[in-house]
Amino acid sequence: MLKYTEDHEWLRAEGDEIVVGITPHASEQLGDVVFIELPEEGREVAAGDEVVVIESVKAASDIAAPVAGVITAVNTALADAPGQVNDDALTAWFFRIKPTDASAMDGFMDEDAYQALIG
Amino acid sequence: MTDDPRRTPLHDLHLSLSARMVPFAGWEMPVQYPTGVMAEHLHTRAQAGLFDVSHMGQVVITPQDGDMAAAALALERLIPADVLGLAPGRQRYGLFTNDAGGILDDLMFANRGDHVLLVVNAACAEQDIAHLQTLGGVTVTPVTDRGLLALQGPLAAAVLARLVPAVAAMRFMDSRILDWDGVELWVSRSGYTGEDGFEISVPEARLRDFAQALLDQPEVAPIGLGARDSLRLEAGMPLYGHDMDADVTPAQAALGWSIPKARRAGGARAGGFPGADAVLAELAAGPAMVRRGLRPEGRAPIREGVAIFAGPEGGSPIGHVSSGGFGPSVGGPIAMARLPADLPDGATVHAELRGKRIPVAIAPLPFVTPSYKR
Numbered sequence: 021m022l023k024y025t026e027d028h029e030w031l032r033a034e035g036d037e038i039v040v041g042i043t044p045h046a047s048e049q050l051g052d053v054v055f056i057e058l059p060e061e062g063r064e065v066a067a068g069d070e071v072v073v074i075e076s077v078k079a080a081s082d083i084a085a086p087v088a089g090v091i092t093a094v095n096t097a098l099a100d101a102p103g104q105v106n107d108d109a110l111t112a113w114f115f116r117i118k119p120t121d122a123s124a125m126d127g128f129m130d131e132d133a134y135q136a137l138i139g
Numbered sequence: 140m141t142d143d144p145r146r147t148p149l150h151d152l153h154l155s156l157s158a159r160m161v162p163f164a165g166w167e168m169p170v171q172y173p174t175g176v177m178a179e180h181l182h183t184r185a186q187a188g189l190f191d192v193s194h195m196g197q198v199v200i201t202p203q204d205g206d207m208a209a210a211a212l213a214l215e216r217l218i219p220a221d222v223l224g225l226a227p228g229r230q231r232y233g234l235f236t237n238d239a240g241g242i243l244d245d246l247m248f249a250n251r252g253d254h255v256l257l258v259v260n261a262a263c264a265e266q267d268i269a270h271l272q273t274l275g276g277v278t279v280t281p282v283t284d285r286g287l288l289a290l291q292g293p294l295a296a297a298v299l300a301r302l303v304p305a306v307a308a309m310r311f312m313d314s315r316i317l318d319w320d321g322v323e324l325w326v327s328r329s330g331y332t333g334e335d336g337f338e339i340s341v342p343e344a345r346l347r348d349f350a351q352a353l354l355d356q357p358e359v360a361p362i363g364l365g366a367r368d369s370l371r372l373e374a375g376m377p378l379y380g381h382d383m384d385a386d387v388t389p390a391q392a393a394l395g396w397s398i399p400k401a402r403r404a405g406g407a408r409a410g411g412f413p414g415a416d417a418v419l420a421e422l423a424a425g426p427a428m429v430r431r432g433l434r435p436e437g438r439a440p441i442r443e444g445v446a447i448f449a450g451p452e453g454g455s456p457i458g459h460v461s462s463g464g465f466g467p468s469v470g471g472p473i474a475m476a477r478l479p480a481d482l483p484d485g486a487t488v489h490a491e492l493r494g495k496r497i498p499v500a501i502a503p504l505p506f507v508t509p510s511y512k513r
Contacts, residue, residue, distance in 0.1 A: 051171065051175055051176055051177075051365070052175050052176055052177035052178075052465075052467075054177075054438065054440065054465040054472075055437075055438040055439045055440060055465075055472075057439065057493075073439075073493065075439060075440050075465070077175075077176040077177055077365060077369065077464065077465050077467070078170075078176065078365060079442075080440075080442070099438075102438070106175075
């Protein structure tokens, strides 16, 4: 089951890791994505650290680490084909993070709460 | 200026097409339609795109005594171009300069037999009109009852000719008054995309009908300001307020080509416009800094304001990006900046992006080859 952040990221728990992407709503707002800069694997991050840069035809924006932890994998295919984010935002994952706090997912919005947020 | 942005006569049409509307130069304009900037850009390069550019200022200059030569000479006191030598039915590009030689606005002007039609930037229109009203011997009439459309792309001529057959005989920079369904259209074969195409001034009361008649053609899609910007950037065209302004001279903006021999030192009508001494001296000597094209390495766009350095580390900026983004037809990031004129095409400079320096090649403009019908 997906959880969501107020910054329009989706989070999916897989084992003791969290997979992170952006929501279709966010990708629609960004417009055509033309460049993505991913973090280094193994990087230790605090919640709120800017870890991904997304450039669309319109503007640059950042994705923050939703929780503190260690980046365990990044989706290098996205760097070569950033348009995947527009094609299918829910499969275009950006990175996996192993949270410092195992209960880190608990505080985020569920689907209903996120839908209410974006109206 | 009021706080509420103005709306073009096509506002409801944009909403019905699900456009995303944004404030722009005091107007509420469509930045994109649901297909998005990339698809709109590529559609314009492949077929025909319809742009609402009704925010732009249209101004008629009429000689008070019927003498067009006198009106042309009056305009030449503000515009360092050859207005006098412009034949009826033809259009040219020009600049308004200030006393320091900076650019107040860029414009198109057309000789329409008994008057001159100007098209100026929306953000500058009010100031341009006040500036024109300082001229003696001419009547300055802002056109307030017409909208302006641009139809651009390789199929624009074929599409428009279905509605207005006479456009087929027009050449690049021709300007004609033509009829469509009892409506007087002011048509020029020109645009701001690097593609063949037309700008069409239409009476407000029939603007939506005409726009709809164009949109009903299968090759035509509505295009927003987002793609208008990426198209003109690929075409190497400067945007006023970004690539040039009151502190940038014609030579620095790489627009010296718009100032013909007749207006330069030793020409038949040399000087006689604001800032002429500075403008002409700099054109003769060559500017120290000039607008150049930039191709960053990799995929990251470098946008307006990004600092450009000579080397990969240290030093002071040698310039700043004045326009930049992703070029959908180029397939990569492109930009423009004023940089030292002695750097050759192909030279590598460095853009500082998020604390890192990215190699950037100086590239000739335009980034795509125009396809005008000359």
